[in-house]
Amino acid sequence: MKLAIKRILFLVVVIGIWQAIYLLNIFPAVVLPGPFIVFQSLYSGFLDGSLLVALGASFKHLLIGMSLALIIGTILGVLLGKSRQADETAGMYLIALQSIPSIVWVPLSLMLFGFTEFAVIFVVVLGGTFVMALNVRSAIHNVPPQLVRAARTMGTKGTELFFRVEIPASIPYYMTGVRLAWAFSWRALMAGELLSNGPGLGYSLQFASDFAKMEQVIGIIIIIGVIGAVVDQLVFSKLEKNVLKRWGLLKS
Amino acid sequence: MLNLNNVGKTYTDQNQGRFEVFSGIDLTIEENQFVSILGPSGCGKSTLLSMVAGLESVSEGAISLEGNDINQPGPDRGMVFQEPSLFPWLNVQENVLYPIKKRLPKKEAEERVNHFLKMVHLSKFKNHYTYELSGGMQQRVAIARALAMDPKVLLMDEPFGALDEQTRHIMHDELTKIWHETKKTILFVTHSIQEAIKLSDRVVVMGTRPGRIIADFDINVSRPRRRDDAKVIELENQVMDLLKDEINKVLKEELDHEASH
Ligand SMILES: Nc1ncnc2c1ncn2[C@@H]1O[C@H](COP(=O)(O)OP(=O)(O)OP(=O)(O)O)[C@@H](O)[C@H]1O
Ligand SMILES: [Mg+2]
Numbered sequence: 001m002k003l004a005i006k007r008i009l010f011l012v013v014v015i016g017i018w019q020a021i022y023l024l025n026i027f028p029a030v031v032l033p034g035p036f037i038v039f040q041s042l043y044s045g046f047l048d049g050s051l052l053v054a055l056g057a058s059f060k061h062l063l064i065g066m067s068l069a070l071i072i073g074t075i076l077g078v079l080l081g082k083s084r085q086a087d088e089t090a091g092m093y094l095i096a097l098q099s100i101p102s103i104v105w106v107p108l109s110l111m112l113f114g115f116t117e118f119a120v121i122f123v124v125v126l127g128g129t130f131v132m133a134l135n136v137r138s139a140i141h142n143v144p145p146q147l148v149r150a151a152r153t154m155g156t157k158g159t160e161l162f163f164r165v166e167i168p169a170s171i172p173y174y175m176t177g178v179r180l181a182w183a184f185s186w187r188a189l190m191a192g193e194l195l196s197n198g199p200g201l202g203y204s205l206q207f208a209s210d211f212a213k214m215e216q217v218i219g220i221i222i223i224i225g226v227i228g229a230v231v232d233q234l235v236f237s238k239l240e241k242n243v244l245k246r247w248g249l250l251k252s
Numbered sequence: 253m254l255n256l257n258n259v260g261k262t263y264t265d266q267n268q269g270r271f272e273v274f275s276g277i278d279l280t281i282e283e284n285q286f287v288s289i290l291g292p293s294g295c296g297k298s299t300l301l302s303m304v305a306g307l308e309s310v311s312e313g314a315i316s317l318e319g320n321d322i323n324q325p326g327p328d329r330g331m332v333f334q335e336p337s338l339f340p341w342l343n344v345q346e347n348v349l350y351p352i353k354k355r356l357p358k359k360e361a362e363e364r365v366n367h368f369l370k371m372v373h374l375s376k377f378k379n380h381y382t383y384e385l386s387g388g389m390q391q392r393v394a395i396a397r398a399l400a401m402d403p404k405v406l407l408m409d410e411p412f413g414a415l416d417e418q419t420r421h422i423m424h425d426e427l428t429k430i431w432h433e434t435k436k437t438i439l440f441v442t443h444s445i446q447e448a449i450k451l452s453d454r455v456v457v458m459g460t461r462p463g464r465i466i467a468d469f470d471i472n473v474s475r476p477r478r479r480d481d482a483k484v485i486e487l488e489n490q491v492m493d494l495l496k497d498e499i500n501k502v503l504k505e506e507l508d509h510e511a512s513h
Contacts, residue, residue, distance in 0.1 A: 146337050147339060149333070164350075
């Protein structure tokens with residue numbers, strides 16, 4: 001509870017500083033609106049539904065893109081994790097692909113698929129797939145050999161070993177992969193939507209910026225940050241922590 | 253009857269070439285016998301046990317159980333490892349069920365699980381997960397899991413090595429009781445001379461470089477055994493002297509090796 005109070009106080013201070021900068025007119029009011037104007041614009045955006053439509057579109061892109069990324073990433077990761085051949089041949093390139101920032105894919109995607117929603121989804125897929133694949137690969141490489149030996153003494157082998165031991169033993173790393181895939185997909189989504197023809201949160205941001213509606217720009221930036229943090233904290237970090245605890249990997 | 257006939261193990265390594273862990277191991281273990289293997293670190297005790305389990309290949313000689321050659325794991329041999337090896341995604345009950353889940357009808361399997369959980373005094377914890385158990389409890393679950401397969405031979409690799417003295421004594425008494433109840437043949441690897449003599453019918457002492465059997469003691473002392481029993485003390489000293497020579501030999505070799513580099 002004390003932590004919550006500290007965090008709220010901190011936020012109040014930050015908003016106070018923002019308000020002070022606004023009142024001192026350090027930047028022109030058109031460039032940096034004050035916090036109350038921003039919250040007002042957020043409020044009216046939710047009230048007239050325009051932000052909800054944008055959010056809905058963004059979540060649709062994210063859901064489809066991330067699901068594809070998880071599926072493809074898992075398949076690639078299992079392939080690389082199980083086959084030495086595949087890992088030696090392609091593993092290095094996967095790390096190279098993973099290090100490419102999502103925004104770099106946007107022009108390519110737009111050329112390939114035009115100004116469609118699928119172009120945005122494609123960027124999200126690329127954003128999440130590689131990090132997922134790398135983590136699934138680690139997950140399989142990190143199955144404790146001790147558990148495999150124990151299972152073998154109990155007559156488990158072959159595909160049964162894969163399904164009854166290797167998969168469940170990989171779940172902690174797998175969950176880390178899912179959390180990171182979420183983080184990367186979310187970033188990729190915004191990159192993709194910024195350059196798209198909408199609808200979507202990123203598109204609304206670009207639109208507001210084009211018409212110099214800075215209170216909307218800042219409002220949307222806040223929404224993007226809040227969603228990123230809330231989903232991570234309430235869904236993925238929690239899930240990951242529970243798994244790590246059950247698997248005895250969390251020293252408390 | 254478990255039979256090791258002139259068994260040897262050699263690892264071949266790309267960089268260091270061939271490394272012979274031990275050779276010429278001859279051992280015959282009767283049904284329901286409790287045999288401990290003692291020896292300095294690195295003499296190949298774990299390797300030998302893994303070979304009996306069928307996890308490691310046999311480089312020379314042959315291992316057989318009741319006349320059948322061993323070259324892979326089988327339900328006639330259950331193993332308890334030194335490292336924790338329970339499945340953390342399963343609870344206690346599911347862990348013990350694991351080896352028999354696909355081989356027995358559901359009801360029979362569950363009855364067997366309950367039976368062995370009772371034997372290791374963990375019935376109350378059957379819905380707990382491994383992270384909620386102490387080290388001693390985890391090893392008890394591992395013992396129940398190995399017993400659930402109803403193996404002929406129970407292989408135990410320093411199962412109590414990581415436990416504190418107090419818990420270890422409790423585990424000794426439990427294991428002795430389980431052994432009486434289940435009539436298993438037990439092959440038990442340990443570092444501790446006291447542990448070996450307290451528990452076993454027979455103590456096999458291994459030497460190292462090259463790995464081999466250097467002594468085989470019958471422990472003709474009635475149970476329960478007391479540490480201050482004259483016969484126990486005499487045996488302990490005998491084994492201690494043997495091992496001291498072996499350990500000194502290892503130390504001397506290592507010092508010579510350092511000096512020559
Ligand atoms: N996979 C392997 N490849 C090469 N050498 C190995 C391998 N496994 C074990 N060894 C070697 O075999 C020897 C015996 O190892 P092992 O683990 O059986 O010893 P141990 O008697 O069980 O020792 P400890 O009492 O310390 O557990 C060691 O010198 C070890 O380095
Ligand atoms: Mg060992």
